[in-house]
Amino acid sequence: MNMKMAPTLVTSRTGPSGNWMWLKFALQNTLRNRRRSLVTVSIAALGTAGILLAGGFALFTYESLAEASARDSGHLVLGQPDQFVKDEEVPLQHGLDNAAELRAQLLTDPAVRAVLPRVEFSGLISNGDKSVVMVGLGVEPDSEFSVKGPFLTLKDGEVLSSNAKDPEVMLGEALARNLKAAPGSSLTLLASTTDGALNALDVRVKAVFSTGVPEVDKRLIYTDIATAQKLLATQKVSSMGLFLSRMDQIPAAQARLAGAHPGLKVLTWEDQAVFYQAVRNLYNRIFGALGIIIGVIVLFVVTNAMSMSIIERTREIGTLRALGTLPGQLLRTLSLEGMVLGGVGALTGAAAALGISMLLYVVEIQMPPPPGRSVGYPLYVTVDARMYLATIVTMVLLTMAASAWVARKTVHMPVVDALAHT
Numbered sequence: 001m002n003m004k005m006a007p008t009l010v011t012s013r014t015g016p017s018g019n020w021m022w023l024k025f026a027l028q029n030t031l032r033n034r035r036r037s038l039v040t041v042s043i044a045a046l047g048t049a050g051i052l053l054a055g056g057f058a059l060f061t062y063e064s065l066a067e068a069s070a071r072d073s074g075h076l077v078l079g080q081p082d083q084f085v086k087d088e089e090v091p092l093q094h095g096l097d098n099a100a101e102l103r104a105q106l107l108t109d110p111a112v113r114a115v116l117p118r119v120e121f122s123g124l125i126s127n128g129d130k131s132v133v134m135v136g137l138g139v140e141p142d143s144e145f146s147v148k149g150p151f152l153t154l155k156d157g158e159v160l161s162s163n164a165k166d167p168e169v170m171l172g173e174a175l176a177r178n179l180k181a182a183p184g185s186s187l188t189l190l191a192s193t194t195d196g197a198l199n200a201l202d203v204r205v206k207a208v209f210s211t212g213v214p215e216v217d218k219r220l221i222y223t224d225i226a227t228a229q230k231l232l233a234t235q236k237v238s239s240m241g242l243f244l245s246r247m248d249q250i251p252a253a254q255a256r257l258a259g260a261h262p263g264l265k266v267l268t269w270e271d272q273a274v275f276y277q278a279v280r281n282l283y284n285r286i287f288g289a290l291g292i293i294i295g296v297i298v299l300f301v302v303t304n305a306m307s308m309s310i311i312e313r314t315r316e317i318g319t320l321r322a323l324g325t326l327p328g329q330l331l332r333t334l335s336l337e338g339m340v341l342g343g344v345g346a347l348t349g350a351a352a353a354l355g356i357s358m359l360l361y362v363v364e365i366q367m368p369p370p371p372g373r374s375v376g377y378p379l380y381v382t383v384d385a386r387m388y389l390a391t392i393v394t395m396v397l398l399t400m401a402a403s404a405w406v407a408r409k410t411v412h413m414p415v416v417d418a419l420a421h422t
């Protein structure tokens with residue numbers, strides 16, 4: 001029993017100096033059994049680092065998927081209402097007329113950086129000996145590949161050009177392999193027109209690409225809008241993707257454009273990103289469960305450590321009670337002991353997580369390809385100040401609560417029973 005510290009607890013001073021006295025007393029008590037305190041701090045540090053690294057990885061995944069989804073469709077997507085909810089009986093049944101005029105109107109909005117029309121179609125692609133089902137996208141090549149950035153991996157050839165004299169296409173890697181096609185090969189596209197007739201168009205392969213998703217590479221082709229419209233015998237486009245300067249401009253821009261074009265529907269990239277929503281929901285459950293498990297482990301470790309400490313000091317607590325220390329004062333200092341242990345552990349874990357996160361930007365580690373993809377990706381962990389602060393505060397409150405819950409019975413024990421405890 002450390003009787004040197006006992007008289008200090010008899011005082012009932014309050015204010016900054018009194019609070020500092022209680023904190024100093026709690027710190028001294030944590031150093032009385034350094035091995036036990038070190039174990040508690042280590043568990044809190046590991047728990048904090050684990051939560052922050054897992055949470056940072058989840059945030060990095062969300063950000064990467066959000067960027068990829070927005071880059072694919074545009075921050076906003078504008079089209080006829082039926083385009084998003086009904087199946088078409090004939091190609092471009094719910095398409096947009098007067099695309100050039102509408103595009104010029106959309107570009108007058110100060111938040112809109114670029115407008116990319118697209119034509120979606122399907123049909124068959126043939127090399128003369130073999131025909132394969134395809135899914136086609138008609139795009140404006142010059143804008144598509146400059147605005148979106150590197151969203152495809154070019155395997156062979158060059159990207160489409162708006163100045164091409166003959167109709168050209170880019171093929172998915174697996175589709176090109178299936179048709180034994182390469183840049184320069186001649187193929188034939190077959191599709192139903194907007195009138196329901198069958199149309200064929202000879203094209204030349206300009207490039208072979210990969211999206212990183214083998215199932216998509218088996219069917220996807222890119223061509224320019226003029227070629228797609230010629231194949232479908234129409235001047236319509238399926239929809240328009242609007243690219244903004246910043247992600248935080250989406251709600252305001254959506255409201256303005258919806259008001260300016262009441263006959264059309266304006267959706268956000270997230271409304272179209274089914275894969276993003278599924279991954280986010282899955283990761284929220286996984287990392288939420290992981291956080292709960294780590295929190296329970298920390299809670300039990302701190303509870304066990306404080307239980308052993310308080311049981312060993314029961315007679316000391318009884319002596320302090322006999323000297324006039326109030327139960328509330330004892331409960332406060334024991335809670336502060338938990339705060340010190342949790343705080344040191346949380347700060348240590350946060351520092352370790354920050355160091356590892358920064359190290360990953362220097363030493364690149366490749367993750368294996370996720371399910372459904374053929375290429376891996378670099379492992380990064382996002383550092384979010386709010387997540388760090390919330391995790392540290394939660395860990396401190398958790399250890400304080402565990403300490404107070406363990407100590408509540410002992411500090412209210414009758415003085416005679418506490419002094420007689422062995």
